[in-house]
Amino acid sequence: MDAAQHPDILALYNTISTNPHYLEVPNEMPFVQTPLHNAVCEGRTDLALEILRLKPSLGKKLNLDGLSPLHVALHNEHASTAEQIGNHDPSLIRVPGRGGITPLHYVVETENIDLLIKFYCGMPIRNQGFYYSR
Numbered sequence: 001m002d003a004a005q006h007p008d009i010l011a012l013y014n015t016i017s018t019n020p021h022y023l024e025v026p027n028e029m030p031f032v033q034t035p036l037h038n039a040v041c042e043g044r045t046d047l048a049l050e051i052l053r054l055k056p057s058l059g060k061k062l063n064l065d066g067l068s069p070l071h072v073a074l075h076n077e078h079a080s081t082a083e084q085i086g087n088h089d090p091s092l093i094r095v096p097g098r099g100g101i102t103p104l105h106y107v108v109e110t111e112n113i114d115l116l117i118k119f120y121c122g123m124p125i126r127n128q129g130f131y132y133s134r
Contacts, residue, residue, distance in 0.1 A: 008039070008047035016054075023055040034058050036069045040085065043078035052088055059085070059092045066098030074106050074115075083118050093119050 012035070016022050026034040036058045039048040048069065052059050062068055067075065070092045073082040082103070086093050093104045101109075107116045 008044050009050050012047060012050060023051065023058065026061065027055060027057055031062050031064050031066075033063045034061050034069070036061070037063050037067075037072050040069045040073040040078060040081050041076055043073075043076065043081050045078075045081040045084050048073075048081060048085060049088055052085065056089065059089055060095050062095075062097060068092065068095045068097055068103065070095065070103040071097045071101075071106065074103055074110075079112070079115055083115060086119050090119075 023035065026032045034051075036048055036051045036055075039051060059069060063072070070082055070085050073079075073085060086103070093107075094102050096102050104116075104119060107119060
């Protein structure tokens, strides 16, 4: 990996090398602004995906506003980041946040048809008691 092309990821691993529990601490707290929330808030997709690979459970963590990282990406209009996070783990589009609103609800409410189609294309579907992925 070329550090010049991925300075955020290099910085993440440098932080982990000095503090191996860097991604564990937010995972232990019930509500917290995680490094994943920060990455998606700024639209740093590569960094967000790397954090999700290292600590998938952070994708379902709610911040102090009751929002998951995918909610945050959507609220900050980072559709590409939201799409790639949804592709990485389709279950994240169903994480209920404040008021029980999921990212899927949010996309429907905001009438973002392109993202709605992309979310549905990545979702497992149920047919006669079996789950299928497209």
